[in-house]
Amino acid sequence: MLRGLTTVSLFAEDVAAAARWYTEVLGVEPYFTRPLGEQELAYVEFRLGDHQHELGIIDSRFAPGPRPAHPGGAVTYWHVDDVEGAFERLLSLGATAYEKPIERGPGFVTASVVDPHGNVLGVMYNQHYLDMLNR
Template sequence: MVPAAVLVHVPDVTRGLEWYNTAFPEAVPIYHPDFDFTVLDLNGFSLEIVQADEKVGVGKNGTVIYWSVNNLSAALARFEALGAYLYRGPIEIENGIFMCQVEDPFGNLIGLRGAIT
């Protein structure tokens, strides 16, 4: 099995798409008219920004996806400039690699993993 997609639940899909497309500038928005749904494609991996509801709300209640970055300090600074804030870390995990979590403006966590340069 290979990961194919992650769903990020937000209270406002339009705002969520705008924020995540800015946070992940390499993502290519792909609109699916049959479903009136836009996916952010990251080299074949789908970042799907979806409406939170009574079954799945927003927030830090479970799984955190970690994104590999070349420079953790620069990535953290960029996310903070976009309105995210440091939630946990950075902590060293192995061989000069660190990890941290940032909280997006909607209450969800984004994991970052990489070297601090």
């Protein structure tokens, strides 16, 4: 039934500010934007990684329900080669620690942060991901 990750959607009250932050984090500009009036953005989308997965940022007013008071819920982990380095870089760019790096078993290390817009962002070293790329 589930065939693969298509788009990860995050929400932000200021999409333009979130887009600037993620542009700095990712090192790429969004490839798609949808304006909301003349001064605001309703949506931006990045393509990233080995499979060009989509990361979208949506204006919070279009969220399907109220945003929670505290970050939580599902955590999407993006593969990185150096979890500790990625975690520290995210903190240096204004994110706050959600879960410090922890080894989950041989070849699997996770960490997560809360971005400046209240979204949880996970990073993970995942040997299975690398094995799949090599096939």
